[in-house]
Amino acid sequence: MAVVAHFLIDAESFDLGRVTQVASGVHIELERVVPTTGSVMPFFWASGTDFETFERSVREDKLVEELNALTRIGDKVLYHVIWGETASSLTEIIAASDATILEASGNHQWSFRIRFQDHRGLRDFHNSCREYGIDFHVERIYTLEEEYDSKYNFDVTxxxxxxxxxxxxxxxxxxxxxxxxxxxxxxxxxxxxxxxxxxxxxxxxxxxxxxxxxxxxxx
The missing domain is CATH 1.10.10 (Arc Repressor Mutant, subunit A)
Structure with a gap:
């Protein structure tokens, strides 16, 4: 049975978080798409004001081959990032566990909502994070059945x-x-x-x- 985990994690624990945590206070949110290229986290939205400093900082990072601004709506910009040689991190663990990122956003600390195929997948994810020294705080774990059977469960903190x-x-x-x-x-x-x-x-x-x-x- 599919299960969903909502947890908090420091930006230093994965590539996109590490690259985009900047002093300008730009807030990052993953684009809700399923990429067909096999790459992990290629699209994200950034909201804030100092995009020039943000873009320069991201492009200078050795993990990033290319960063392109696709569109701007108000104070939000949609970016496409092409990753270079990335380090072992949360993104690789998620990909290896065949999990699906439902939501993810943050800056220095991120909130993730991830769906696993079953509890075994969640357990393997947890064990892999421990192996790589990645710490996270679990906010909630629930099955899809529990989510849709609860009429007034809006899943807000x-x-x-x-x-x-x-x-x-x-x-x-x-x-x-x-x-x-x-x-x-x-x-x-x-x-x-x-x-x-x-x-x-x-x-x-x-x-x-x-x-x-x-x-x-x-x-």
């Missing part, structure tokens, strides 16, 4: 839920806005960047669960 509720109650999604992200952040006692990430991720997860996973009759 308590922190994300708290931020989303604060934003909704304050009127952040209203026109005009009732509160700003700065005010949401102040209400929660966190940075604006953290508030933005929590609200965006929570909203994206809830909307995907409602609009893409089930029909309205299921609720």
């Amino acid at each position: 308590p922190e994300q839920l708290e931020a989303l509720v604060s934003a909704v109650e304050g009127g952040y999604f209203e026109v005009p806005r009732g509160v700003t992200l700065t005010e949401v952040a102040e209400d929660l006692g966190i940075s604006q960047q953290a508030a933005s990430e929590r609200v965006r991720r929570a909203a994206d997860t809830v909307l995907r669960r409602v609009l893409l996973s089930r029909s309205a009759d299921d609720f």
Whole structure:
């Protein structure tokens, strides 16, 4: 039975994370595509402001052969990266375990949601990470059956839920806005960047669960 694992991992543990963790605070999110070339993590979105510094830093890394900006939408840019000789890391372990990356994003710390064919695949992944000295923190492990049988399981963290509720109650999604992200952040006692990430991720997860996973009759 297929299982899904949600875990946190330091950027230094895999090539894309190590290459893209820059001081400018650019946030990285994997493009949700299934590449046909066999390469791992060839496409990613970057959101931020100082893309010139970001691109120069990535292109100067010895692991990168080529970096191309494909398109820009607002403050987000879609990149295609061609890897050179990469080091053994999380990406190779994921590929070897025939796992599927469902979601991944971060900067200095990344959040991953990975689907394994069965618990044995998850166990092999865990053992390989230990062998390579890769540490990660497990947030949640569940089967696909558990995910789809739970009617109101939106799979958001308590922190994300708290931020989303604060934003909704304050009127952040209203026109005009009732509160700003700065005010949401102040209400929660966190940075604006953290508030933005929590609200965006929570909203994206809830909307995907409602609009893409089930029909309205299921609720």
